[in-house]
Amino acid sequence: MLKVAIFQFSGTGNTYYISQLIQGEMREKRIICDLYAIEALKESNHLIDHYDVIGLGYPIYGSSIPYIVRKWMNRLRFRRDKRGFVFCTQMMFSGDGAAYGARLLRKKGYRILEQEHFNMPNNITDYKIFKSSRLINYEKIESKNIKKVKRFVKNILLEKKQLTGSNPISLLLGLTQRIPYHLMERRFMNHAILLEKNCTLCNKCVELCPTKNFVIKDGTLRVRNRCILCYRCVNHCPVQALHINKRGLVDTPYHGPTKQFKIKDVMIDDPLNEVIDELEIIQ
Ligand SMILES: Cc1cc2nc3c(=O)[nH]c(=O)nc-3n(C[C@H](O)[C@H](O)[C@H](O)COP(=O)(O)O)c2cc1C
CATH class of the missing domain: 3.40.50.360 (Flavodoxin domain)
Structure with a gap:
């Protein structure tokens, strides 16, 4: 099969x-x-x-x-x-x-x-x-x-x-976007995330970030230099304290393509994966 x-x-x-x-x-x-x-x-x-x-x-x-x-x-x-x-x-x-x-x-x-x-x-x-x-x-x-x-x-x-x-x-057409994007990525990506004062230290960005770009230390949220511009934290911060655009905040966050969508699901392998289950049984 x-x-x-x-x-x-x-x-x-x-x-x-x-x-x-x-x-x-x-x-x-x-x-x-x-x-x-x-x-x-x-x-x-x-x-x-x-x-x-x-x-x-x-x-x-x-x-x-x-x-x-x-x-x-x-x-x-x-x-x-x-x-x-x-x-x-x-x-x-x-x-x-x-x-x-x-x-x-x-x-x-x-x-x-x-x-x-x-x-x-x-x-x-x-x-x-x-x-x-x-x-x-x-x-x-x-x-x-x-x-x-x-x-x-x-x-x-x-x-x-x-x-x-x-x-x-x-x-x-791809090249006309890709070349400037790669130049922009190299210059801005690592320090892209901007943090507003209304952060409540809820820990959500710490949990969700795919590159572990956030840490809470000494009662403050610190942003490290690991942003890959995925917009996950920007869209899931409960108080819209995070943004990338210097002149813009988020007013309507994007919460996914279905009503039932849960952001944490994107971070893990499918629990019903078959081949690995099979391998574990053999071992
Ligand atoms: C940094 C960044 C750059 C993007 N550039 C493009 C683009 O060049 N063309 C486009 O059609 N969409 C672009 N998008 C939109 C995303 O590709 C689109 O919303 C995508 O479906 C998001 O997928 P995800 O929810 O799996 O992250 C961009 C999004 C981000 C965050």
């Missing part, structure tokens, strides 16, 4: 949501499909040994891949025996956002089966320019993406290779 592992990073839940839809569709087709949280893993080569196909999911940041995912990819061992697929979520447009990840996976020896973009709500909530889409239509998100995921999974299994964003125009 085909064994698929999806490795995903999701700052605010959109990529996790699409990962779960893909996992559900694969499982419906009786394929073993396990879901892992990149932020919870130091190294994944030992896990990958047990799967035939690797899926990679991430949110688009300036037509690029979040730093935490790029770091994870750097540690992947080169191997020619694995196949892969890539998907990313974006609020609007990334040119070659998924093709970029696919190219990096190819460099690691993987044969790419399919790549796709999924449009999801915007999670940048402290810039006025991005505030137009604050009313979330949960039904629309579901119906639109279920159809697209079904097509995506079918393409993976039939190796149809529509390979969204692989043409030269998409590459060019």
Whole structure:
């Protein structure tokens, strides 16, 4: 039986949501499909040994891949025996956002089966320019993406290779965002988070941050230099004390793509992962 592992990073839940839809569709087709949280893993080569196909999911940041995912990819061992697929979520447009990840996976020896973009709500909530889409239509998100995921999974299994964003125009459009984003990332990323005085020391950002960028010491919240711009803390601070935009606070935080969504779920591997359970039983 085909064994698929999806490795995903999701700052605010959109990529996790699409990962779960893909996992559900694969499982419906009786394929073993396990879901892992990149932020919870130091190294994944030992896990990958047990799967035939690797899926990679991430949110688009300036037509690029979040730093935490790029770091994870750097540690992947080169191997020619694995196949892969890539998907990313974006609020609007990334040119070659998924093709970029696919190219990096190819460099690691993987044969790419399919790549796709999924449009999801915007999670940048402290810039006025991005505030137009604050009313979330949960039904629309579901119906639109279920159809697209079904097509995506079918393409993976039939190796149809529509390979969204692989043409030269998409590459060019991607580069026009990616180059400035990487310059900006290098300059600002590490000291991006700004803290307001109304912080209540509730510890939520300490618990939620994927890079452990916050510590409470001597009765104050300290921000270390590890921000990867995922906007998780910004959107889940209960008093909107955190922001990245120097001139803007959050008025309507983004709390995820479903009404029942729980942010902590994005941080852990799926408790129902099958292959690892099997391995633990054998050991
Ligand atoms: C730093 C940053 C940069 C972003 N850049 C883009 C972009 O270039 N194009 C786009 O369509 N969306 C962009 N977005 C929006 C996210 O890609 C989108 O909301 C995504 O679905 C969030 O996924 P997540 O909830 O899994 O973190 C950006 C978001 C952040 C935080």
